[in-house]
Structure formats: structure tokens, C-alpha cells
Amino acid sequence: MVESTTTTSKDDIPSLMTAAHQNGYGEAGDVLTLAYEVPVPRQLSSNQILVRVYAASINPIDWKLLNGNLSLIIRPSFPHIPGKDVAGVVINVGSSVKRLKIGDQVYGNVHNDEGAYAEYVRGKESQFALKPNNLTMIEAAAIPLACETSYQALFTKTSPSVGPKSKVFICGGASATGWFAIQMAKAVGAHVATTCSQRNFSLMEKLGYKIIQDTNEINDDPQQLLVIDYNNKDFGEVLQGQNYDLVYDCVGGEQQWLAARRILKRGGQFITIAGDDPEASISLNTVFTLGPRLLSRKLGSVFGSSHHSYMFHMISTSYSELDHMRTAYFETGKVKLLIDTVFDWQKDGVQALHKLYEKSKSGKAQGKLILKIADE
């Protein structure tokens, strides 16, 4: 059982906190512990803020980092506090911090050794933005990494970016990056189609979409969503020659690329966030260690002769995008959230942490998985 205290100002910041510790490489059950006497990172450099964490969420990168597959490119020191997505309250600010102030409710994506699975997290002001005011901390923690990755893929990395009437195909509509992308693309008036397994059709309906599976049923209803059950059909075959402007791949693997080539228009764009391997750990290693050229060459061997552009996209955090996502998509209600389970370490101790990782790795979650850290 973990006891939690409520800190509201810098005057009552404790010196010790509870935090998750990754103590080496391996499975969650073997290498993740809860440490109860971790020093709160009270010293701030001028551009940093200290955040009292209420909720955090997990992303595939968190469990991919656990087993050491990415140790060539990201080498944490041990013990290390894992976790990236976070929502909480600013309780102290560095001397040059101007945009955020003590008491602000924020969300963000921290990417350093001092991760999000802790009662307090220190990070650069630029990693945080005001959280959507209509969402709880638990809901806000679901957003940053997955949504911003998809925001960038649709709107800042592609040219022309997705807009009204763009035809967009999203590989992996039931993944968090996928369902954020579907909703953002629809919000700007794009025609969207996606793949997901039959068991997740209900997720698409929860987002308010009317599912069709037959291209003959396509009409101008903005709530309509063409969904292809990838276990039964190859989207390349079903949509061959349909002239899509963009294929956004949240799954990975050459199968997606080959199918994408068949549905893209001449000059169409393919963007993958998962690279050449559905497990994605190898592709990230490929990108960073052997260099982007190798992945590019692989993508080029598929797309090079087909007059399509192609790229691997890696997120870079920007508070202005988090701000834009807040006002354009969340506070307007245009993008909804799917939350599968909230794990609570105050109630279930370290088991909550282990289950969080196991469920994310299983690929069975239907929505984001959250770690609740303090009561709101």
C-alpha cells in the first residue's frame, strides 16, 4: 500500500517520494519495483519545472525500452524512473520559466532518466502545456505521445498536409496512434479508412463512427468509417487503385508498405512510425544505429519506382502542438478518448505497475492504459 500526500505549492514539497524503478533489463515482473524513498528532484535549472504527478500512461516504447533491445540508442542508468506521458500540477518553476506558473494543470511527454512513473517529475517547461480543461488528469495523461506523433504525421511531416477531402488510410485504427489519427483527420474533413481486427470494431463505434466494410457504401457522411478487418482481407487488394493521398502506418512491417503502394495515388505519401518491423524495436535500432539511410533504402526498394514519397517519422515534442491539440481537438470535443484500464499503485502496489506493462505488451488493450499516481 502506498500513501499519497497532496502537495499544492512549493512550500510543502516533501524530500522523498514513491517512484517506479527499472533496475536492469528484462521482464516487467523481474526488473520493475516501487521505491518509497526516492529523493524528490527539487533543484531546478532555469528552464525546468517540477510537476506533482496525478496520472501517467504507457506507450509501446516503455516496454520496448525494458528489455534492452534499444540499449544501443537509449542507455538509461539504473535504477531509472520509466514513463513518458504525464499529467499533473506545476508546483515549482525555474527562474526563466515564463509560460507556465505554479498551480497550472499540465500534460506532457518527458523523455529523460527521470520518468513519469513517480509522484514528482522534473522536466523542461517546453515538454509541458496546459492540459485540456474539460479532461481529468487520467484522461489528459492518455494523450501526449500517441496523439502528438499522429498530429505530426498528418499535419507537419506530410506535404501537402491532411485537409478537407484528403483521402487518408490509417494502418492500425485500434492502436492509440491510429484512433487519434482517425479522429484528427476526420476533424479536418478528410475521408478516412483503416484496418482493425473484428474485435475492435466496437471501439470505432464508441468513437461515434458508422462502420462500413464495402467500398460501394461510401458516401459523404462524415461519421462514416471504412474499416477493413486485416485478419480476413488485404487492404491493398480491397482498395487497389483508389488513389489515396496518404497512408499512415501505425503497425509496421513490409506487408503494410506493399499494400500501401497499391492504394496510393501517383505522388501520394507513405509515412510510418513503426518502420520495417511490427515489433518496432529492430526498426528503431535500424534508424538510429545503422542510420536512416538503411531504412530509407528498404522503403525505397518498395516505393522508389512507384512515384510515391515515403518516410519514417519519429516524434519530437513541442508544447505549441500540445497547446494546439488541446484547443482544436480536445476542448472542442472533436477528439474523444478511449481508456481501457486505470491501474492504481496506491491500491495494488507494484502489481499495478507490472500489470500495466503486461497488458500494453499483450496488444489486447482497447484504449489507453493509465497509471493513477494520486487522487484528484
Ligand SMILES: NC(=O)c1ccc[n+]([C@@H]2O[C@H](COP(=O)([O-])OP(=O)(O)OC[C@H]3O[C@@H](n4cnc5c(N)ncnc54)[C@H](OP(=O)(O)O)[C@@H]3O)[C@@H](O)[C@H]2O)c1
Ligand atoms: N516513431 C514514433 O515516434 C512513435 C510514436 C508512438 C508510437 N510508435 C510506434 O507505433 C506503434 C503503435 O503505437 P501505439 O501506441 O498506437 O500502439 P498500441 O495502442 O499499443 O496499439 C496496439 C494495437 O495495434 C493493433 N494492431 C496490431 N497489429 C495490427 C495489424 N497488423 N493491423 C492493424 N492493427 C494492428 C492491435 O489492434 P487489433 O486487435 O485491432 O489488431 C492493437 O490493439 C508501436 O510500434 C509504437 O512503438 C512510434
